[in-house]
Amino acid sequence: MVRVAVAGATGYAGAELVRLLSSHPEVRLTILTSRQFAGRRFTEAFPAFAGRVDLLCEEIDEGRLASEADVVFTALPHKMPMKIAPALVGAGVRLIDLSADFRFRDAAVYERTYQPHAAPELLARSVYGLSEVYAAEIAAAAIVGNPGCYPTSVLLPLIPLLREGLIEPGGLIADSKSGVSGAGRSPSLRVHFCEVAESFKAYNVAAHRHAPEMEAVLAREAGGGVGLTFVPHLVPMSRGMLSTIYARPAAGVGATRVRDCLEGFYRGRPFVRIRPPGFIPDTLHVRGTNVCDIGFVLDERNRRLVLLSAIDNLGKGAAGQAVQNLNLMFGFAETAGLDAVPAAL
């Protein structure tokens, strides 16, 4: 059994990690941390877990983490993971970080969007945790920078097509829509029920900090300049994310080649489903799972490829993919702890 700690266990991504890890067959949960609930039971924060998770929440203590855990998931605000990473990695503990701190190879790119990086020397030992794409590197990594939810939903459909040159790297548009849990559990007017119900809106239009993350990966994959306009929206639902992505197909590329490329790339991967023609992804179909459903329509008249991808923002968009990365890092079955059959609703 691998000993696992979750730092930041009482946010939504943290709680989803606790849910997945507490029934993972190869895992023993040893430590949960939470500033807000330190000294109290995890079940005070989430009564749903009563009778199933018995741990107390603690303050973060790098020494304790290093001695009690083989791997630490950090579901913390940006900036905090890079502060504790050196001590953990130095002690041989592996890190799966759900913040942005270890998603960039180039500290300068991180710093343009976020803040000065506190541990740039660790970036060389960290890998971007898009599981299906970078599985080999993830397996060997000391640190996995788990992708953001938006990037996961945008990159999974685009990378195979860019690698094969089936779409043009410029002029990409990602119009993404996220459920409210993506905004976290901290109360604010923005997540007040009455402000969300009957409301649909965009935010951070062409200015969201997930855009540089996507662009950095896409540029690496395309081998050069990529242009992406990214517009996130908020949907009045708790969990789920759908990205509608617009790309120019390369000359001569038709629907069959697009389909062959996507199906080929993801053949045998249990968590990406390329949906048959005429089938449109729906967040309800992936709720509570680690699955990414991908569909597409080629608008021949306008020579525009419309890709659609649905994930659960807390699943494949956060905790699910993090556990998948754990499985890759420790040589477990890729689906270990992630094979719950989805619910119809």
Place this chain on the structure above:
Amino acid sequence: MVRVAVAGATGYAGAELVRLLSSHPEVRLTILTSRQFAGRRFTEAFPAFAGRVDLLCEEIDEGRLASEADVVFTALPHKMPMKIAPALVGAGVRLIDLSADFRFRDAAVYERTYQPHAAPELLARSVYGLSEVYAAEIAAAAIVGNPGCYPTSVLLPLIPLLREGLIEPGGLIADSKSGVSGAGRSPSLRVHFCEVAESFKAYNVAAHRHAPEMEAVLAREAGGGVGLTFVPHLVPMSRGMLSTIYARPAAGVGATRVRDCLEGFYRGRPFVRIRPPGFIPDTLHVRGTNVCDIGFVLDERNRRLVLLSAIDNLGKGAAGQAVQNLNLMFGFAETAGLDAVPAAL
């Protein structure tokens, strides 16, 4: 492995059965039936299951059911289960029926509320499937009449108190609230999103057919006349049920005795949680599970006991309890197939 069929697999309760049974360690799903989807894949009805459930839907064929299944779950409209039950039971197949057809010991009571009973001779071999209360009888039964969702939520808190005489059997009130999935998957104006959102209403006030079901069980338990006014309501949410139950405490009964009684009765039962003082059950805490959360407040000034119970109407209120009954019938661990850790949301 027990061979299991689900008849009526493409309603919400049926799909929840498929979800639970397809990851049950002791079960092999052999047959799914659906009038509407006969000849098509189950995943056409519920794309969420793509890659996880590969069965075709079939028409009901008693012969095939008898030869391919050791136990049949019937998630069918009232009237249909009692038609196929004789052939199945005659062939030695056990039946877990989610309709009302086998919930009553007395055919006359059934017939007052529903219709002429087609197989009254089988009522003697059928048991009311309230798992925690009738576990021994369920284990031995040929047929289990799985309780309705409302009765489950009302009976679990009341039966221990009635048995011990801590509340008066007359003047009971159950004010219950159900999520929309309880109304089934068939389209109607009543379940149209726009008619449900921003709507809260009662229906079948003091005239719901679950009332006689509750009264029959309560009368048996109380050993005499019980009076219950039952008012169901519809909540703008998909899954979940909360019952607020009002009872008169017997003379001299205080909160401690109520608590001792409930905690004693359900001690060691994995799916009923008696919540600590001050903790109010919430449907979100049991969503997707087979758990029933029970809390209470004694209004001393008015000598009124307010009991609150929360279940998932598709879980403990339908498919979850049905699987729990399967476990009791076949001697499996009571939590087999039902031990998924709940989600925070």
Place this chain on the structure above:
Amino acid sequence: MVRVAVAGATGYAGAELVRLLSSHPEVRLTILTSRQFAGRRFTEAFPAFAGRVDLLCEEIDEGRLASEADVVFTALPHKMPMKIAPALVGAGVRLIDLSADFRFRDAAVYERTYQPHAAPELLARSVYGLSEVYAAEIAAAAIVGNPGCYPTSVLLPLIPLLREGLIEPGGLIADSKSGVSGAGRSPSLRVHFCEVAESFKAYNVAAHRHAPEMEAVLAREAGGGVGLTFVPHLVPMSRGMLSTIYARPAAGVGATRVRDCLEGFYRGRPFVRIRPPGFIPDTLHVRGTNVCDIGFVLDERNRRLVLLSAIDNLGKGAAGQAVQNLNLMFGFAETAGLDAVPAAL
């Protein structure tokens, strides 16, 4: 034109007052106050009003209120209205207070539930603003203590029946359900979208501070001891309130007498609709209006009268009734500013 100020304009009840008053034919809005938005436009708090309401929010200034307004609506937290009331009333300004500060005739009752009363001498000049019941007193009052939303929904169906002696005054139960806007606009975990969606729960069971308000009025109406168990619940919707009320009919009282009593009492009152037999009130039918829909079912077998009342908690439950009281106080048509035809959804 009456000059009107709204103190506390940027909460939900305040904004609903602004909406109603800004199209009221006899009203000129002169002052809006808001601590949080002082110095900024009201439309920054509520962009929906852009182009329709042009006022700046101000800090509360009794002098300015007294010189610029003939009547002040206070949609402020309890305690604040009673502090500014003496100055306003002393200057001849009338007050319609949506807090609890002036809802009680007896300061001691208020103080048991809330806090020391700062202006008990004004209670004699204040009237409980249940419009249909106390219209004459309201017309002459210096101060109207506008009823709480729960009391409005519970008292309107009960008072006529109590006055005529058609129900017993003891053993009353009010099982009430409120939309989330009743919890106010301040962010908290309790109103976080993800905690509310798919959640139904009770709160303050038999301990809500609206219970003493109801009991005081009911006791006055019944001329003696009344017993009421009150249990409020939270519904995942923005606006709306439904109360399900259980009462014992007096000996010999049948459905016809109940109907005659209710219809007689509310005949000609534009905002209370006694619904025909078989018709169950639904919050969607009164959303955005000042209407209270009342229906009932007599459970003959258990001799229990089930009354159902639906209001909009921000309408008849708060701002709507406050404007209705304005109309009564100034001799305007009772429906002035309140006659918008309701929407289907």
Place this chain on the structure above:
Amino acid sequence: MVRVAVAGATGYAGAELVRLLSSHPEVRLTILTSRQFAGRRFTEAFPAFAGRVDLLCEEIDEGRLASEADVVFTALPHKMPMKIAPALVGAGVRLIDLSADFRFRDAAVYERTYQPHAAPELLARSVYGLSEVYAAEIAAAAIVGNPGCYPTSVLLPLIPLLREGLIEPGGLIADSKSGVSGAGRSPSLRVHFCEVAESFKAYNVAAHRHAPEMEAVLAREAGGGVGLTFVPHLVPMSRGMLSTIYARPAAGVGATRVRDCLEGFYRGRPFVRIRPPGFIPDTLHVRGTNVCDIGFVLDERNRRLVLLSAIDNLGKGAAGQAVQNLNLMFGFAETAGLDAVPAAL
């Protein structure tokens, strides 16, 4: 008073017409038609209107419509309006049609998307009812083809920019999101509460029949070939529509010119609000109104203009704009019957 009939009054758009027209100061509602509710009161279909609308629903009878109405609103399925239009127009009755039957100047374009046109000779007397753009023609028209909800939200931001040549006419993308009421009131699995809640999905990707309607208008306005990829989505809310539109700015065009163009075009128009920089439209801000909120962001790095427009699909997207067109046709104040102050929620 103009005598007005609403044909198809018991769908959502029809009911919204009834709501608006029943409080319109220049209108007398004379006839409501409904196949489903013929012979029954309108309030049986929509109990919210009890006490406010007293009409019976009738079958469609062209003779009666012609003799009792000066103008008929047809909120009917496509095909039906063009059948009754000749008789009505022949009798001098004006027609405001909410179907697609009179939205196209060229019958061939209509027929490619819909079906053979039954009254092509009337197309010359019909005008596309985008109120702000074609006000003069609407004023004089015998028939107004009221725009679809999606086209309204897409055309209002695009037309001023195309007319001034500030954006390229090719490569346009409209990623639109609609509330569920846009799917109509007929029950179907697609609008079942449980299938909609926690679901976000696209449908009719690059194949929706509103696309030809938009393209025909855009081509006319741009004076030539326009390319538009249109992808509609369904949002789990009742009312509201947001379109996110992607366009290429013409060379040298910056944010100031875009703003000047939009503000100039809509100056003085009461129902289009060009939102200030940094303000993102939100469907909640226009719910229940005839307002269209428009905002934009220029993604300079990618030279992409992102336009955002929010309307109420039943308001400016259907019934509201239809009433606005009535006002234009009869010389009433443009805001007559449409000036309700919006609600905060």
